[in-house]
Amino acid sequence: MSEDASDPGFTDDEERALSAVLDEIIPPSSDGRFPGAGELGLSRYIEQTQRRNPDLGPVIQQGLSAIDDLACSRSPQGFSALSKQDRLDVLNELASTQPGFFPSLIFHTYVGYYQNDRVVEALGLEARPPFPKGYEMEANDFTLLDGVRQRPKLYRVW
């Protein structure tokens, strides 16, 4: 649902295609610990990001159209209906023909993915901002300075 009534956001087809693209950019891990970026629902994050960044919207829209064109040349059902290999072929072609879109999509996918609670927990961290809880750290071991303390003055005197 768009926050702006004049901006309907992604269509269902666009969202389906984008989720499939995101699952190729960051697929689920083979051990099942990490979800795919599409499975995680990051298409919604990309939609919100483009809404916050007016310059990004046209780039994303143009890129999604390019994906659709490339995918439909292989299957009329679009990207999500392609085989794994066809999906990779489309994205590799996209990477060379849409130099503005694809790196930008990867950037925002990485940002959205690695601040997602499920992913942060899968990394072994608590899913929370640093404040207010902070972090415990090991006690300082200043016996490591014993050798340094024995050195003569390092600053110049004259």
Added chain:
Amino acid sequence: MSDEPVDVLIVGAGASGAAMAWSLADTRMKILCLEQGDWMDPASYPSASADWELRRFGDFGLSPNHRGRREDYPINDSESPIAVSNFNAVGGSTILYAAHFPRWHPSDFKVKTLDGVADDWPLDYERLEPYYVQNDRMMGVSGLAGDPAYPPKQMPLPPVSLGKLGHTLARGFNKLGWHWWPSDSAIATQAYEGRAPCINLGPCIMGCAQGAKASTDVTYWPAALRAGVELRTRSRVREITIAENGMADGVIYYDADGVERKQKAEVVVLACNGIGTPRLLLNSRSKLFPDGLANRSGLVGKNLMFHPYAMVIGLFDEPLEGYKGPTGCCIMSQEFYETDPTRGFVRGYSFEILRGMAPVATALWGMSLGRIPWGAEHHRAYADLFDRTAGMVVICEDLPESHNRVTLDPDLVDSDGIPAPKVTYRLSENSTKMLEHCVARAEEVLEASGARSTTAEAPLRPAGWHLMGTARMGTDSSKSVVNEWGRSHDVPNLFIIDGSIFVTAAAVNPTCTIQALTLYIADMIKKNLANLFD
């Protein structure tokens, strides 16, 4: 519209402006500070929100050109390999600084005498030493006594946590027999003067939500305001005005609504940093000063010094817990600080150990290097980097060169229509050689610490944090802008107290020296009040 005249008008509420306001407050003079930024709300700092890592690309980015805040002014740094990083608010750039707080060495004040380059300062370490102590107490500085790289000193608070990462690097320095020491940091490691202790949040450089970091909005300013100083925010000064007798008589500024106002003053003090101060002086042209105020020497804006930085990142096999702890100040090494002619350059540098990277930063760093691809290899590549990085910056001494300068941009203006500064800067041959040397030594110590590979970037473009030299001090009015206690040679009631007045740059972060110098200048003003303008 004209405001009530004041005795002392300070322009800028950052590191130096705050210290000056506090120190002069005991004179009971009427003191006003004008600050173009506003008070910050620590509850809004990124570390309190889930998207905290992302905000370093937005409203808490380093560059005023990218932040897009109304309080900032643009800076044309297209003709410089180093981009300016600053912040405009009550507290100034101390809101975003890493709070690394090393003093200068005694030799830093005598570079001409000792090394035959640049100029000596008109004062020395011994003169500033009591003001360093006073400032350490006001800011609440943590550190450990006994460092052989410095004359004896004692910090009010114990050092910040080294953590697993810091201990790992310390062992590497020990393996090579190189100097290292816990950093002096303007971070309260215990409850101090109403400030809560550091809880190792990590992103100090996006503001400290805990209030442990000594930005001047939580140190000097509360004390100065209690003592009766007035601080007027969202007030951007356009120019300093001059009376017919050649004395400064106030400023013209824009208030929060963009309305032009005049403020009269007996004494004007500039505390706008090494870019903002020459910008303001050059924009204050008059019949008496057609080339800019206080610029009869022609040196306003010239001799801009940054610290050329290298960043070297080591990749380790073991987790380092590098996302914990104060970002910018863990341990420091000054093994290569003092001049050694066999190295092929004069002066030297410091190693400063940073932390590692949090999840998003890891992904973007790996992406930028092509080490974390999209697709099937993504998770394996990410796991290879996450929490396995240790960062180190090397801060090199810059030397003053007149072609490195700040001028007014002919086209660019801020949101009030005031001409923006333009930076023209190039690295010297000495700096280039020093960067090559320091990167090789940084790689050596990271490998000695156990790094399996390293990645270096030099010079580090966004590292223009330290802005110095553009209104230098000295005793000769033809070779300097202000005298040995910050008073303009040309305008006796105009003082400059920020990094502009530095003669040389040393190879450490400048904030504690800026503030010590400010407290010294404030004391000189107080001692000379009866005949201040003679």
